Amino acid sequence: MIQVKNVTKDFTIYKKDSGFKGAVKGLFVRKKEIIKAVNDISFEIKKGEIIGYIGANGAGKSTTIKMMTGVLTPSSGEITVSGLIPHENRIENAKHIGVVFGQRTQLWWDLPLEETFTILKEIYNVPDDAYKERLDYLVNLLDIQAFIKQPVRTLSLGQRMRADLAAAMLHSPDILYLDEPTIGLDVLVKEKIRFAIKDLNEKYKVTVILTTHDMSDIQELATRIMIIEKGVIIYDGSKEDINKRFGNNRMLELKIENLSETLLQEVSVMCHKKDKKSIVIHEDVVLRITFNQDRLAVADILGFVMSQCKVLDFKLRDQDIEDIAKRLYAGGIHEEVV
Amino acid sequence: MKKWFKTYLPFSRATVQAHILAYPFETFMYFFGMTIGIFVVYYIWKIIYATGGYNLLEGFTFHEMIVYVVLSFAAMQVTDNGTVWIIADEIKSGNIIMNLIKPINYHMRVFAEVGGITGFLTMVMIFPVLIITILMVKIGTPITMMFFIFSLILGVVISFLFDFIFGMLAFYVKNLWGIGFGKYALVRLLSGALIPLVFFPKPIQGVLNVLPFKGIIYTPVMIFLGKYNSEEILINLLTQMMWIAVLGLMNYLFWKKAITKLTIQGG
């Protein structure tokens, strides 16, 4: 359905020094710099997939989505969406996609929601009966009825987000691009939105490309994960395989009687001997060790600690996407990739 | 005083940086655009003096009239410095609340911001215009120059206080953009920036004399042109100060009311 082949996007930026002096200086000289927002990425997306597309701010997520929607032209490489090249056939492509930007509404601020829908019906040329059926379905699915007569500016963020999603799906697009659709929403609205996305995907086989910073969105929705860092896709695969890719990390939590500095030191030294990247931290009486289980066995750690002191309780858990995302945002896991 | 500068000067700097230095080309274009109006008026006056065969029209030689046009235009640019938009934007966006919880005087802060712009504009606009006109027309003694600058500063304050009240309209109206145009045109007409006030019929002149707008443009420019004797200068400066007091009081009262409205309704 979507093919992206060796796509690169360069941007030229002009640098200004900071502060008042910098601004004055900026009047005369500008430093030019070319950055690769997206660097030689390739992937293919099949019909009905839900892609969780993650990466830190500025990693290249939005640029990728803008290229797929035809708003941006790639500097090099090829993109085809349902056989069309988006930036060349932007209007044709636009008929088959729905787009939601969490940060920015696509609705008309002063118009009642209902009227917004009628305008979109005309813009997308949706036949009357199809429109009616679709609208009923979306109104039910997203629970919109209660505020459909209100002007958009009076809607709460959660209502607006649901309205935006409905507006993007009115013309029954095959592909739905969602850029941070749950940003700033409360848990209940998040649930509603996720349910709606799932339902659209199951009933209508809508392909979904979802960027988010909320890993629970990914956990619940994504059938496949793509991670982008500094313009390069560093992971593309299933949720389950992600641990293999980013080191088979686990976390051991130990509750200890009389946790002392010396003990901490000793455990730390012992762990680092086998796994240089292991992390040992403590909070009150809890000792938390993150380690790669290919290098360091749980039994070794447990044995060592128990020989030193009394362990009251312990917990062992696999690293999840949340942990990976944390490491990703903290400064990159590019180098860690095994 | 020193503390005052320390507190509010950063606002002036930041505003100049954000609004002027960040968009140097655009700022330049904007001024260039504003000067186009002068040219239209210049040609019209030129024809008037020529076809009417006037040496002196309402006490103005052609040269003086051109100086009047240029200087009143420059003064208009300096006094119309965006106060309305700053306040209106903050009221509309609700950011006003963020600024009210800071331990600084709201009026002073806004004044520091627009004052920064005014100061900057004065340097890039008024001074060059002044120097050129002084060289060209050879008018003005150092004393009248001093009175002119003093009067212009009073004009800036009057304009600020008036605009501040005007900006508070944003509490009540949505279409402030349109009103802004209307206000600009009105001030331009009533302050003498469009045509010297002596051109109005006598009864209307009487009305204009007691309105605050005259003090924004007409008074300083007439002082510069040496059209006032020392007694008239004194009366006009006092009138300006009187208006500052009145508008200041009005600001205080409106502001108190607006703040109450804000705290009761939550913005």
Add this chain to the structure above:
Amino acid sequence: MRYLRIYKIFLKQYLKTLMEYRSDFLIGMLSFFIVQSSNLIFLTLIFKRIPNLNGWTFEEVLFIYGFSQIPRGLDHLFTDNLWLLANEYVRSGSFDKYLLRPINPLFHLIAERFQPDAFGEMIVGLSIFGYAYHLLNLSFTGIQWLLLIIAVLSGSLIYTSIKLAAGSIALWTKRSQHVLFIIYQLSDFASYPLTIFSTFVRMILLIVVPFAFVAFVPASVFLDKPYIPLGILTGAIVAFVMWFISYNFIWKRGLQVYESTGN
């Protein structure tokens, strides 16, 4: 047809919101009314001192001035969103929206906004025009009225084309409000007899930024003092050429650039 239907829906919705903010609408109109009136007062005051302005009587100057406000108001009424294109849409990223919908992005942009403040200009324009028409004892034939309509539409199209060209620059620079502003300011010249200006100014207004064709050239035809031969036809041609250049060479080129640089 479909576009017309879409436009009608936008307009209908817009008029509904207008009723909601009736006072704002009236205030906005009043403001532009004041703007126009202040220029009128200026004209009245100076004509007390002179019999004519370079051979143009007060009534004739009024006729030109009133005429000029009609196309200006029409354009203002319909294409005001071009100002927002110049000022903020590209910078804030809202412009993406127009590229994500399956209709002509320029149509979408323009259809979305309707500026009733312009009624202030149009009312003043029509009133002054009517007043001058009366003072000058004019009586137009059917053909003349038709020519008048053509001239007004051409004038509006000139305004729109110039605004489109200047607004589109934002697609390169993110913001072009100041360029648009400066060019729009030139239209101040359009409200007065062109002959009072220097040759240089005249050339600019005839050739570079052809505001002369908005009001002065056609008005001079109706006043029986034609400034150039076939003024109205020339004006219409100028309007179409301007539109063609603005749309194809500036707006469309700008879209391509936007697509390659984003925001």
